[in-house]
Amino acid sequence: MSEAIKSGDTIAVDYTGKFENGDVFDSSEGRQPLTFTVDTGMLIKGFDQAVIGMKKGESKTVTIPPEMGYGPRDEEAMVEIPRAQFPQDMALTEGLELQLQNPAGQPVPARIASINETNVTMDVNHFLAGKTLVFDITIAETGLEPPAGSCGTKSGGCDSGCCGSCKCN
Known part of the structure; x- marks a missing residue:
C-alpha cells in the first residue's frame, strides 16, 4: 500500500479545474499528468494542501477559495x-x-x-484572481524525482527559473 503524500514529495496528478458554475478552465485530460513537488510554491496553496494525505490512485474534488488560490482581485492592479x-x-x-x-x-x-x-x-490581475476554484484531482504517481530545474530540486534555488514562486529558506 502506498504512503500518504506529504510536504516535499514529488507526485503526478490528473486534474480538471473548474469555476463554481462547472465551466472548465484547465485540465490535464489528453496530456501528461502534472508533475510537481508538494508544498514548494510550484502550485497554489489550496492545491498543495488538497493533495497532502492522499495516496496513489485516490481521487477527490476540492473547492479552493480565492485566498488559497490566486488571491482576491486587486482593483488597483x-x-x-x-x-x-x-x-x-x-x-x-x-x-x-x-x-x-x-x-x-x-x-x-x-x-x-x-x-x-x-x-x-x-x-494585470491573474485571470483567476477573486475566483473560487473547484478541482477534480486524481493521484497518478507518487515517489517521483523532482522535475529538472524545479524549485523542488533544492539545488536550483530561487534563481533557477522559478519566476519568484519558490519558497526559499
Missing part, C-alpha cells in the same frame, strides 16, 4: 498606457490579452480593461 505606445494598425479591443513587462523585464499577462482617446487601461 490597473496600468494606464498611452494609446500612442501601441502600433497604429493594432486592433485594440476590450478583453484583448497582451504581454507586458515588469521593471525586471519579466512577462506579465494583462487584459485590456478599457480604451479611451488617449489611454489604454490594462488589468
